[in-house]
Amino acid sequence: xxxxxxxxxxxxxxxxxxxxxxxxxxxxxxxxxxxxxxxxxxxxxxxxxxxxxxxxxxxxxxxxxxxxxxxxxxxxxxxxxxxxxxxxxxxxxxxxxxxxxxxxxxxxxxxxxxxxxxxxxxxxxxxxxxxxxxxxxxxxxxxxxxxxxxxxxxxxxxxxxxxxxxxxxxxxxxxxxxxxxxxxxxxxxxxxxxxxxxxxxxxxxxxxxxxxxxxxxxxxxxxxxxxxxxxxxxxxxxxxxxxxxxxxxxxxxxxxxxxxxxxxxxxxxxxxxx
Numbered sequence: 314x315x316x317x318x319x320x321x322x323x324x325x326x327x328x329x330x331x332x333x334x335x336x337x338x339x340x341x342x343x344x345x346x347x348x349x350x351x352x353x354x355x356x357x358x359x360x361x362x363x364x365x366x367x368x369x370x371x372x373x374x375x376x377x378x379x380x381x382x383x384x385x386x387x388x389x390x391x392x393x394x395x396x397x398x399x400x401x402x403x404x405x406x407x408x409x410x411x412x413x414x415x416x417x418x419x420x421x422x423x424x425x426x427x428x429x430x431x432x433x434x435x436x437x438x439x440x441x442x443x444x445x446x447x448x449x450x451x452x453x454x455x456x457x458x459x460x461x462x463x464x465x466x467x468x469x470x471x472x473x474x475x476x477x478x479x480x481x482x483x484x485x486x487x488x489x490x491x492x493x494x495x496x497x498x499x500x501x502x503x504x505x506x507x508x509x510x511x512x513x514x515x516x517x518x519x520x521x522x523x524x525x526x527x528x529x530x531x532x533x534x535x536x537x538x539x540x541x542x543x544x545x546x547x548x549x550x551x552x553x554x555x556x557x558x559x560x561x562x563x564x565x566x567x568x569x570x571x572x573x574x575x576x577x578x579x580x581x582x583x584x585x586x587x
Contacts, residue, residue, distance in 0.1 A: 377419030383409035386497035501575035
């Protein structure tokens with residue numbers, strides 16, 4: 314009787330050992346197969362993404378010695394998509410928006426390159442290109458590139474204006490901030506679309522040593538922080554054209570922009586906080 318009980322126990326132990334052996338052999342294979350399939354799908358997803366968005370690191374490099382940013386000054390235009398072309402392939406470089414952004418793109422400063430632009434102005438699509446003279450940018454320089462659309466007869470093309478943003482490297486003293494002005498208003502005032510800017514007092518001293526003429530940028534000047542009114546006056550007859558009241562915060566950079574067209578009643582003066 315005892316030997317039969319022992320044989321039953323041995324069979325149970327043997328069956329348990331067989332089950333454990335099967336688990337030991339096949340479980341790693343099942344786990345490996347599961348994760349192997351998941352990894353394959355992940356790689357496929359990454360590959361599919363790369364075919365849609367490619368990044369060229371020939372000119373746009375994380376450790377670039379110079380830094381550039383773009384702003385679009387084209388009336389009624391959407392974002393300007395900027396690409397590079399290497400060996401007949403296009404790569405996304407960046408974009409240019411209609412508001413001033415504070416982020417810069419690091420680029421090499423020893424090689425010039427061309428950016429190919431795509432954008433819509435109203436319902437019309439435009440394809441153009443601009444040259445970036447990176448070999449003339451100094452090490453660790455900051456440059457704003459304003460993109461204007463100009464016409465030559467029936468043809469339109471982009472016209473870049475390069476502005477030295479060196480004042481971005483000089484943090485304003487406590488209680489002060491920086492202000493600059495870009496003029497992209499082509500038809501006002503007449504006969505010369507050029508203005509002077511004043512802080513609070515329209516009869517005071519202009520903020521900039523030179524007036525802001527169409528397609529020009531007057532660079533950063535220090536102004537006290539606090540509630541102020543920026544006033545723009547025509548250089549032709551001294552008439553007041555625009556004024557914007559705004560609370561200016563200490564240590565912040567501000568970009569004033571004259572945009573639109575007078576003949577379309579879309580002209581305005583706006584101030585971006587960078």
